[in-house]
Amino acid sequence: MKAFAHFNAASVEEAVSLLQRYDGKAQVIAGGTDLLGKMKDRILPGYPEALVNIKTIPGLDGIAEKDGLLKVGTLAILEDIAHHPVVREKYSALAQAARRTASPHLREMGTLGGNITQDIRCWYYRNPNNRFPCLRKGGGRCYALAGDNRYHSIFGGSVPEGCVAVHPSDTAPALIALGAKVLTSQRSMAIDEFFQVGVAKTTVLEGHEVVTGVEIPQPAPGSKSAFIKFAFRKSIDFPIVNCAALVQTQGGKVAQARICLNAVFPKPYRAVAAEEAIRGKKLNQANADKAGEAAVAEAEPLSHNAYMVTAAKALVSRALLACSG
Amino acid sequence: MSKDTSKFLCPYCAETFGSFDELAAHALAQHKGEPEPRPEGMIHLTVNGQEFDIQVQPQWTLNYVVHDLLGFTSPKMFCDRGACGSCTVIMEGRPILSCMSLAIECDGQSIETAEGVAQAKHPLIDAYVKHHTMQCGYCTPGFVTTAKALLDKNPDPSLDDIKEALGGNLCRCGTYPQHPKAILEAAAELRKDQGEGQNG
Numbered sequence: 334m335k336a337f338a339h340f341n342a343a344s345v346e347e348a349v350s351l352l353q354r355y356d357g358k359a360q361v362i363a364g365g366t367d368l369l370g371k372m373k374d375r376i377l378p379g380y381p382e383a384l385v386n387i388k389t390i391p392g393l394d395g396i397a398e399k400d401g402l403l404k405v406g407t408l409a410i411l412e413d414i415a416h417h418p419v420v421r422e423k424y425s426a427l428a429q430a431a432r433r434t435a436s437p438h439l440r441e442m443g444t445l446g447g448n449i450t451q452d453i454r455c456w457y458y459r460n461p462n463n464r465f466p467c468l469r470k471g472g473g474r475c476y477a478l479a480g481d482n483r484y485h486s487i488f489g490g491s492v493p494e495g496c497v498a499v500h501p502s503d504t505a506p507a508l509i510a511l512g513a514k515v516l517t518s519q520r521s522m523a524i525d526e527f528f529q530v531g532v533a534k535t536t537v538l539e540g541h542e543v544v545t546g547v548e549i550p551q552p553a554p555g556s557k558s559a560f561i562k563f564a565f566r567k568s569i570d571f572p573i574v575n576c577a578a579l580v581q582t583q584g585g586k587v588a589q590a591r592i593c594l595n596a597v598f599p600k601p602y603r604a605v606a607a608e609e610a611i612r613g614k615k616l617n618q619a620n621a622d623k624a625g626e627a628a629v630a631e632a633e634p635l636s637h638n639a640y641m642v643t644a645a646k647a648l649v650s651r652a653l654l655a656c657s658g
Numbered sequence: 659m660s661k662d663t664s665k666f667l668c669p670y671c672a673e674t675f676g677s678f679d680e681l682a683a684h685a686l687a688q689h690k691g692e693p694e695p696r697p698e699g700m701i702h703l704t705v706n707g708q709e710f711d712i713q714v715q716p717q718w719t720l721n722y723v724v725h726d727l728l729g730f731t732s733p734k735m736f737c738d739r740g741a742c743g744s745c746t747v748i749m750e751g752r753p754i755l756s757c758m759s760l761a762i763e764c765d766g767q768s769i770e771t772a773e774g775v776a777q778a779k780h781p782l783i784d785a786y787v788k789h790h791t792m793q794c795g796y797c798t799p800g801f802v803t804t805a806k807a808l809l810d811k812n813p814d815p816s817l818d819d820i821k822e823a824l825g826g827n828l829c830r831c832g833t834y835p836q837h838p839k840a841i842l843e844a845a846a847e848l849r850k851d852q853g854e855g856q857n858g
Contacts, residue, residue: 339716339762366758369719370739384716386763412752436826438743438804441752442759568825569741 334372338383342390345543349518351385352541359383361543363408364443366435367451374461378470393545394444396420403549407446411504412437414445424549426558426577430507433562436569446544448504449515449527453535453599454571455485455498468496469532483637484573487629487645488598496532497635498599501571505601506593507560510577511549518543528600535600553589556581559655563644572596574641576604576648580616580656587611592652594628594645604628607649616657618650625650669695701765705730706774714761721745721756724769732772732799743827746800747771753807753823772799775806781847782806785840793831801827805841813849815841 342348352359360381362368368384371377387393387408394408396417403424405414414420415432434440434448457465457476466472468491475495477485486497505528513524519542529537538544552558558579564570574596581589590611592604607628614620625646632642665674666681670689675681703710705724714723724730724747733756736744740758747756748770776783782805785791792798801824808815808823815823820838 334717334719336715336717339760341763362760362763365760365763366740366755369758369760373738384760386760388763410752436741436743437823438746438753438755438826439740439758442740442754568822 334369335375335380337381339386340383341386341388344390345387345393345518345545348385348387348390348543349541351383352543355383357540359385362386363388363447364410364439365447366439366443367447371452371459374459376459376461376463378463378466387543395546398423398551401551403551404546405445405549406546407444407544409445409546411435411440411443411445411448414504415440423552424511424558426507426510426560426579427504427549429560430503430562430575430577433560433564433575434503435571439569445504445547448502449508449524449547450536450538450544451502453498454501454596456481458498468492468494469498478635481637482635484596484641485635485638486598487632487634487638487641488602489633491530491532491599496599499596500528500535500598500600501596502601503560503562503572503575503595506575506577506595507558508547508549509593509601509603510558510560510579510591511552512579512591513547513549515544516546516548518545521548525603530599552579553581555583555588557656557658559652561648561652561655563648574644574648576645576652578649578652578656580611580653582616582657585615587614587616590624590653592624592628592649594649597632597641597645604649606630607653611653616653618654621650621653622646624653669697699762701762703728703761703764704768706770706777712761716760716762718761719757720747720759720761720764720769723761724756724771730771730773733803734796734799736796741828742797742800743804744797744800746803746827748803748807748810751807751810753804770803770806772802775802780806780844781851782809782840782844785844785847789836789840789843791833791836791840793833797827797829797831797833801829801837805837805844809841809845809848813845813852815845817842 340351362384393406395406396409411431411434421428465476468475477497478495490497508524515524515527560577562572562575564572576594579591590608592607594602607624610627611624628649629642629646634642700713725733733747734744736742738757740755745757746753820841
């Protein structure tokens with residue numbers, strides 16, 4: 334790696350002021366497993382001048398339920414989330430998502446904040462030494478459109494010209510299904526508003542804004558949540574498609590459902606059509622399959638990824654059924 | 659952004675002064691008796707019980723420091739991207755990847771490598787030898803540290819627990835079936851040792 338300055342922030346305020354001083358040329362580092370990979374491969378034309386370590390900020394790694402909310406600090410380690418008894422019992426989609434993220438070693442290092450703020454996946458974008466100066470790097474075109482796009486978006490690009498990279502987070506769809514709120518150094522927002530579709534970045538975070546944690550409301554009585562991931566290898570891969578669902582049933586029928594797919598679009602894709610399709614219906618195989626079909630009704634697969642539409646359809650159906658009983 | 663060298667920076671509290679004399683007067687008045695400030699980049703690292711103070715650069719990974727500089731050669735560099743598990747070391751009871759950790763962020767930490775596992779006469783080592791758990795052996799230290807961290811946390815792992823814990827370790831020789839055998843045997847050995855200890 335090239336040389337850079339390094340700061341151990343003692344507080345969120347200090348981290349923010351360091352980021353302001355470097356004005357876009359510094360990066361926040363927590364677990365570092367996404368950032369260091371990007372820096373080692375030099376995938377971007379620019380290189381951070383400084384890293385601001387937020388692991389040294391006390392009190393940001395908690396996982397606790399309080400006042401009807403599950404509060405998870407941005408530095409909470411994924412492996413700890415996956416095995417936390419309260420998360421497993423009441424917020425199962427998040428525990429299952431954290432448990433299926435990356436490999437055990439990466440889960441022991443990776444944080445929840447880092448998992449939702451990680452960069453998109455596209456093998457042209459991530460090719461070492463900025464080999465493909467694509468749209469996302471300020472270049473002229475999206476190489477995946479004409480190239481090998483077997484792991485790319487099935488719901489269109491970031492911009493009309495392309496950028497069909499996908500958001501690879503496993504915990505993000507779980508947090509969306511669970512209706513979480515993201516807390517940052519300057520505001521709090523519903524997680525649906527946190528991610529953005531644009532070629533510049535994956536979130537609405539400003540350059541000097543730091544995620545400090547998430548808050549998840551306790552699921553209403555009669556609710557269940559689940560997360561399902563489709564990847565080539567069970568133990569280590571990024572998702573080809575994943576899906577999280579939260580279903581509230583009343584009198585044997587679905588009163589409320591929140592369904593979110595990921596790795597199918599540049600940001601987590603909330604399957605609103607599927608939610609509407611299942612609302613008021615009984616949770617059985619036929620209705621779950623219909624919801625799956627509704628979820629992908631507007632899909633526009635590229636030349637090599639039509640199979641992802643089938644996978645997404647099946648995952649929506651399976652995630653819903655996993656919430657029954 | 660380069661550092662402003664025209665100012666004199668107090669190494670204790672980062673206050674700046676216009677001249678060396680002013681800085682000296684301030685340091686004597688405010689910080690007399692405090693322990694000496696540590697130079698930037700100086701970290702304290704405990705590796706297998708041995709203590710080191712070493713000055714590191716921000717871009718140095720933990721693997722570079724432990725393997726190349728301190729000479730503990732068991733954490734192997736292979737993929738250098740956090741995808742293979744060969745460089746695994748144990749830090750705070752967690753099996754972590756030394757290639758994806760910055761040494762400067764490990765100040766004050768205690769690290770255990772496969773050398774440490776062997777030094778402690780852990781039954782894993784004998785079980786690994788007995789079950790031919792290696793062919794070329796390059797990935798083995800990563801497996802051993804991962805298995806040790808698992809046994810520390812869970813002294814009676816099931817086959818599934820072992821498979822899940824080793825999910826991030828890759829072996830090109832394909833020694834996979836042997837690892838659970840060795841780990842289950844080491845776990846039984848450990849429990850036997852502890853049982854004997856308790857019975858006097």
